[in-house]
Amino acid sequence: MKEFFYRPDNAWMGDVIPYYEDGEFKLFYLHGWRDNYREGFDQGWHLLGTKDFVNYREEGACKIEGGTGHILKVEDIYHMFYCIFPDGKQFACHAISKDLRTWEPIPEDTFGPDGEIYELADWRDPFVFWNEEEGQYWMLIAALAKGPTNRKGCTGLLSSKDLKHWEYREPLYAPKLHVGAHECPDLFRMGDWWYLIYSSYTGRFGTFYRMSRSLNGPWITPQEEAFDGRAYYAAKSVSDGQKRYLFGWNPTKDDDLFGWNPPKAPGKDYDTWDWGGNMVVHEIIQRPDGTLSVKVPETVNSAFAEQVPAKFEGIIGDWSITDDVLLCESPYAFAGCISQEELPDLCKISATVRFSETTQGLGIMLRADKGLDIAYYITLEPERSRITFRGPIMQTEEGGKTFPYDVELERPLKLMPDQEYELKVFIDRTICEIYVGGEVALSARMYDIQHGKLAVFVSQGTVEFSRLKIETV
Incomplete structure (x- = not known):
């Protein structure tokens, strides 16, 4: 193909x-x-x-x-x-x-x-x-x-x-x-x-x-x-x-x-x-x-119009999960939930996100494992006014010792609490294309993790993911 x-x-x-x-x-x-x-x-x-x-x-x-x-x-x-x-x-x-x-x-x-x-x-x-x-x-x-x-x-x-x-x-x-x-x-x-x-x-x-x-x-x-x-x-x-x-x-x-x-x-x-x-x-x-x-x-x-089933379960934190909304209040800790299904090699992920004031970070994980340890992280960071992309090694001890930088890829993005942001992510095998609200694009590559699930997370704050969909061609 x-x-x-x-x-x-x-x-x-x-x-x-x-x-x-x-x-x-x-x-x-x-x-x-x-x-x-x-x-x-x-x-x-x-x-x-x-x-x-x-x-x-x-x-x-x-x-x-x-x-x-x-x-x-x-x-x-x-x-x-x-x-x-x-x-x-x-x-x-x-x-x-x-x-x-x-x-x-x-x-x-x-x-x-x-x-x-x-x-x-x-x-x-x-x-x-x-x-x-x-x-x-x-x-x-x-x-x-x-x-x-x-x-x-x-x-x-x-x-x-x-x-x-x-x-x-x-x-x-x-x-x-x-x-x-x-x-x-x-x-x-x-x-x-x-x-x-x-x-x-x-x-x-x-x-x-x-x-x-x-x-x-x-x-x-x-x-x-x-x-x-x-x-x-x-x-x-x-x-x-x-x-x-x-x-x-x-x-x-x-x-x-x-x-x-x-x-x-x-x-x-x-x-x-x-x-x-x-x-x-x-x-x-x-x-x-x-x-x-x-x-x-x-x-x-x-072109991505065929919806793929996506049911989520909480892994860390107290999540309210319905067909339309994933909601979590976690003001002092990291929280995440994960889909039951594997992500297709070719797909579009779309969601509308809203977060509370003082939220440190929120986003999605691509090709995540069940423990949310291994994944590609797309993170909205309100207090730094940016969106970032990090690969799996950055979450490990080896990454912390090895790399002299804080983040692999980033784009500036003003993020305000209690506002909705539309997030779209297109995956084509190793290719990852990220768009936020008609404002920002961020291109990336994903080689080392070839399979996994979709997860969402919040770090020290409250987040709501609505209209979350996975679609393919």
Whole structure:
């Protein structure tokens, strides 16, 4: 059975370059082979079609070897901008097509950084759009701006009248925050705001956004700048004319690139993150103040419609259990209850949660054992204003001795007592996608525990879980 969250057969999903036309999302992507499937590593462009992010039509290779870029249509010609990496250098490239399938590279349009405004190093992931105000095309590119420190990562800027001859300009956005280039730049307008998206692997790792009333800036950093956590990267967006969607990948943990994986660890949960994995699509939501959040696309949400029986029994604490509500008052201790049934390998868990003031933590456990000792914990922490994901070793003595951090994955989330929060968790074998109330998304991986039950818990407080359901496709 194929995974619900898409990846190609015997390969991995790399950066997605989304394009929308004629009622279909045409998803170009970097097709990532790994040596556990085939010798060598290939980043050729492939094409995938979908209307709902559930069913996909595979079109195969586009015969373009290179890195991330952008697709735009001018009159009846499609233009592909992408990047190549010959002899350790980086160049932007141009190809054209009349059908999105057969592409003709234009070698004379290949160019690199100028060495004056931009360093002769990073120069990749071009994004091209028509700037109506200036009456010419703008290209955004992942680059390094000249400067006195190593914090040179920027969103570079060029302009052109004909998509062939480009003028180097000062960076669109160069905040001197990142040592590495601002990867996979993306730009769009929604209402009165312009939004700039980029990904970074130095400092804080993830896909971020900035907002401005003008293409000339200033580019404002929102209070929460990321769309997801560490396990979501290289995301780019596209609109179908009504909604805008964000396409990124949830990385695997199959390679030991630097030899850092724990040699005595029995599993893979604490291995390093890879490049590429499975595609995950979020829907972008604009709040009244202009800031952005993400939620699960409705087509993905509604694909899980077959309800699975879920009866619960208390394990620790005094639980009131009915068909509709799981309620527990445990102001001074931990309390939990567990389902009688095993969780399916592919399922959606949904619930509405409410908690009392002074509650320290509450949440759900995935693939839990009967003693609630071994599980993946998803925890809402009101006093720290966050949601966290922790694997099973963090609950043990070995985890306490081994890891120098408090939590594996987290996202900021303001949590108020006596309010309802809708929690949705999608499980697809090793993949875990978590959404809270159309506000926060958190991607994760679960390797070492492959079977178990669903449990819910509260730590030092009162909690009510209502409308708790397990559904599959």
